[in-house]
Amino acid sequence: MFFPDPAQAPAERLAPQGFRALFRHWLLIAIRRRGVVPLELENVRHTVILTPARPPRPHLRSRRNSRRVAAVRAERRAGVVSVLCRWAGVACCAVDAGERIQELADQVVALRDAYYRGSPKVADAEYDGVEDELRGLIEANPELAPDPNPLEQVGSPVVLHAPVRHSRPMLSLEKATKSEQVVAFFDRFPGQSVVVMPKLDGLSLAVVYEDGRLARAVTRGDGTTGDDVTPLVRALTGGIPERLDAPGRVEVRGEVVMLRSTFAAYNAAHPDKPLINPRNAAAGTLRAKDPATVAERRLQFLAFDLHTDPDSAESDLDGALRTLGFTAADMRHCDGAEAAQEVISEIERRRNDLDYDLDGAVLRLADRDAYAAAGTRSSSPRGALAFKFAAEEKTTVLSDVVWDVGKTGKIAPVAWLEPVFVGGTTVTRATLANQEVIRARGIRIGDTVLVRRAGDVIPFVAGVLDAAKRTGAETEIVPPATCPSCAQPLTEQGNSRELFCTNVSCPAQTVRRLIHWASRAAADIDAVGGVWIERLAEAGILEHPSDFYRLDRERLLEFDRIGEVSATRMIDSIDASRGVGLRRALIGLAIPMASDGTAARLCRAGFGSLEEVADAGEEALVAVEDIGPKVAASLIEHLTRLRPELERLRERGVSLDVREEDLPPVVAAGAPLAGKTVVVTGAISDPRSGEKVPRPTFQRLCEKAGATIASSVSASTDLLVTGADVGASKLTKAEKHGVEVVDQGEIWQQLIDANVV
Numbered sequence: 001m002f003f004p005d006p007a008q009a010p011a012e013r014l015a016p017q018g019f020r021a022l023f024r025h026w027l028l029i030a031i032r033r034r035g036v037v038p039l040e041l042e043n044v045r046h047t048v049i050l051t052p053a054r055p056p057r058p059h060l061r062s063r064r065n066s067r068r069v070a071a072v073r074a075e076r077r078a079g080v081v082s083v084l085c086r087w088a089g090v091a092c093c094a095v096d097a098g099e100r101i102q103e104l105a106d107q108v109v110a111l112r113d114a115y116y117r118g119s120p121k122v123a124d125a126e127y128d129g130v131e132d133e134l135r136g137l138i139e140a141n142p143e144l145a146p147d148p149n150p151l152e153q154v155g156s157p158v159v160l161h162a163p164v165r166h167s168r169p170m171l172s173l174e175k176a177t178k179s180e181q182v183v184a185f186f187d188r189f190p191g192q193s194v195v196v197m198p199k200l201d202g203l204s205l206a207v208v209y210e211d212g213r214l215a216r217a218v219t220r221g222d223g224t225t226g227d228d229v230t231p232l233v234r235a236l237t238g239g240i241p242e243r244l245d246a247p248g249r250v251e252v253r254g255e256v257v258m259l260r261s262t263f264a265a266y267n268a269a270h271p272d273k274p275l276i277n278p279r280n281a282a283a284g285t286l287r288a289k290d291p292a293t294v295a296e297r298r299l300q301f302l303a304f305d306l307h308t309d310p311d312s313a314e315s316d317l318d319g320a321l322r323t324l325g326f327t328a329a330d331m332r333h334c335d336g337a338e339a340a341q342e343v344i345s346e347i348e349r350r351r352n353d354l355d356y357d358l359d360g361a362v363l364r365l366a367d368r369d370a371y372a373a374a375g376t377r378s379s380s381p382r383g384a385l386a387f388k389f390a391a392e393e394k395t396t397v398l399s400d401v402v403w404d405v406g407k408t409g410k411i412a413p414v415a416w417l418e419p420v421f422v423g424g425t426t427v428t429r430a431t432l433a434n435q436e437v438i439r440a441r442g443i444r445i446g447d448t449v450l451v452r453r454a455g456d457v458i459p460f461v462a463g464v465l466d467a468a469k470r471t472g473a474e475t476e477i478v479p480p481a482t483c484p485s486c487a488q489p490l491t492e493q494g495n496s497r498e499l500f501c502t503n504v505s506c507p508a509q510t511v512r513r514l515i516h517w518a519s520r521a522a523a524d525i526d527a528v529g530g531v532w533i534e535r536l537a538e539a540g541i542l543e544h545p546s547d548f549y550r551l552d553r554e555r556l557l558e559f560d561r562i563g564e565v566s567a568t569r570m571i572d573s574i575d576a577s578r579g580v581g582l583r584r585a586l587i588g589l590a591i592p593m594a595s596d597g598t599a600a601r602l603c604r605a606g607f608g609s610l611e612e613v614a615d616a617g618e619e620a621l622v623a624v625e626d627i628g629p630k631v632a633a634s635l636i637e638h639l640t641r642l643r644p645e646l647e648r649l650r651e652r653g654v655s656l657d658v659r660e661e662d663l664p665p666v667v668a669a670g671a672p673l674a675g676k677t678v679v680v681t682g683a684i685s686d687p688r689s690g691e692k693v694p695r696p697t698f699q700r701l702c703e704k705a706g707a708t709i710a711s712s713v714s715a716s717t718d719l720l721v722t723g724a725d726v727g728a729s730k731l732t733k734a735e736k737h738g739v740e741v742v743d744q745g746e747i748w749q750q751l752i753d754a755n756v757v
């Protein structure tokens, strides 16, 4: 390191003007181009990487001397750059490129080793950042490439069971993040068909069959030699058949993943020993000694590569894998970069709806022979490209834990985090579930934690990534003994020792319940926001939902910051919510254990009003689909307690009767779509008025015409109804499954003829 030490450089922030500002702008661009990736250019210290001047030719000077000259020149340049940086208001420090490259290469090796041993020290996104910086520096200074270059190596040589050499190396993938790189990939292979599939975030595995029998299963290891995990793999539940109907040697490669649903179920069943994420869980499982552990974890194998000897399989990869009986990764054929881009975007959009973790999309030549003919580079095949998505997991610092009182009285720990961009948004709060989870994950305030926002909408703290990094300043998270709102002693419930405030007049609970009543899923009183609800509750005007319907303009106008206009808006919005009806009123009353689905099923089961539900008794309630004795008991207990509230709501003109939209659709006579499973896609509009119609509304019309609605096209779909701007993927799927495709216009005509609309 030359000048000055980065830790001492002041991260000053000046706002220079005129020529100096221009120079500063240019300097920041130049710094970025040197392969350094400053995060926030405006207030982060920059590292200027200095390349030593190229040594003069050997016949002119001795080697030793020339190195010294190079070092002196670099140092001088460091001095000049740092003076210029200071003048331009950019805090900087200068580092020698060779030193930095070696430092990064060492980091990559150490991080990989820890990662493949199952105890990652940083989140993937941070690891990728280290790799990216190293790649950039080596590209700018090829003569300084380390030997060996970790970027040209794959994985890590971790063998726990028995080493097995791969017949062909198991490689990594070339990464892309821009659409130009996708275009370049297609340009490289003109006229070739390409498949696009999810890049599954699990663990790669090669499964070898000899004369139709499963011979062995081997992990990737360092790409050349892997770990024999055959006994463990025999215990996997999904995707690896014991026998194949194929002669000779067959090698299938794919990804072992833990499905998100399995992961969630496992963590719910093992609150004392939670898994940190599905990938770690899959990797850890294949490191187990005992096949019984594997069986319990229920992993899934999804195939994406195939080699047969003699080559008897069909040339199309997807078809060949399926014919052999494997579950292949979801592959879509694309005949151009534009179509591929569209599929990539669609995979990214649907990322949260899928049951497995993915960190990107993989493009690959669809034809197996063409893929083989394209060959390989040192660490990746030429016939494939990985398009990376934004990370769903990042690390950040847990700055505090606040215990929040919920609408049912549950006291839940909420993590306050240093802002971090994860899963597409900046996260500052995350859930910590309950004190058992905190204890099991060993989380402390001040820890660097792994924050995950995938599949679920609510970000959560998955755990402490590397407890060895602790400084000793971290503090234990202590659950409160009394309610933070009403100071009443708390009770503990259940195995995970959830804390509850049982005081029914607890002010925090009252406010939460009122806010919940006003929320969109319930009464939808959108003009009265949470802050006002809190103030009105503090003033003693609001306590129960029924109190909303007693408010009048004059009372509201007494408040300082409520004027004529907002008072009117509030009252109108409250008035409009009087038609709330059975389903949404039940949701709004926040009865423990009764979910939104419970409310919907009670309506469809024929209950006409909230009072009918309250009077029903256990037997009638458990007769409803998915309602068990516990939910029934909770409904009976709380609706009995809420009886006077139901009466008040009724008196004030609030409807608690079932609404037409919540009833099962009445199928029209001569229903034209009777017995048909229908998928609707694209933008729908009424041909009579030309107005846009929300898809759920159109789907309900189809239901009235006898259809069963499905969300995705499969072999059991009868009709795909297309609106405007239909994506290619649904059509491709329909074609694959032989599903009839009809334009919305035709269906509208049938709906009109059958008097459904």
Ligand SMILES: NC(=O)c1ccc[n+]([C@@H]2O[C@H](COP(=O)([O-])OP(=O)(O)OC[C@H]3O[C@@H](n4cnc5c(N)ncnc54)[C@H](O)[C@@H]3O)[C@@H](O)[C@H]2O)c1
Pocket (backbone or CB within 6 Å): 111, 112, 115, 120, 121, 122, 123, 124, 125, 127, 128, 154, 155, 171, 172, 173, 174, 197, 198, 199, 200, 201, 202, 203, 204, 205, 220, 254, 255, 304, 329, 359, 362, 386
């Ligand atoms: N946190 C850490 O410290 C740390 C350290 C090292 C590596 N990592 C992570 O591990 C990954 C690194 O690299 P890698 O080289 O193992 O993987 P990669 O990102 O280069 O991708 C190659 C792998 O993708 C998998 N894959 C999934 N779906 C596929 C598909 N449809 N077609 C083909 N391959 C598919 C295969 O298993 C293949 O081996 C990165 O995500 C990196 O962030 C993290």
Ligand SMILES: [Zn+2]
Pocket (backbone or CB within 6 Å): 405, 483, 484, 485, 486, 487, 488, 501, 502, 503, 506, 507, 508, 509
């Ligand atoms: Zn309380």
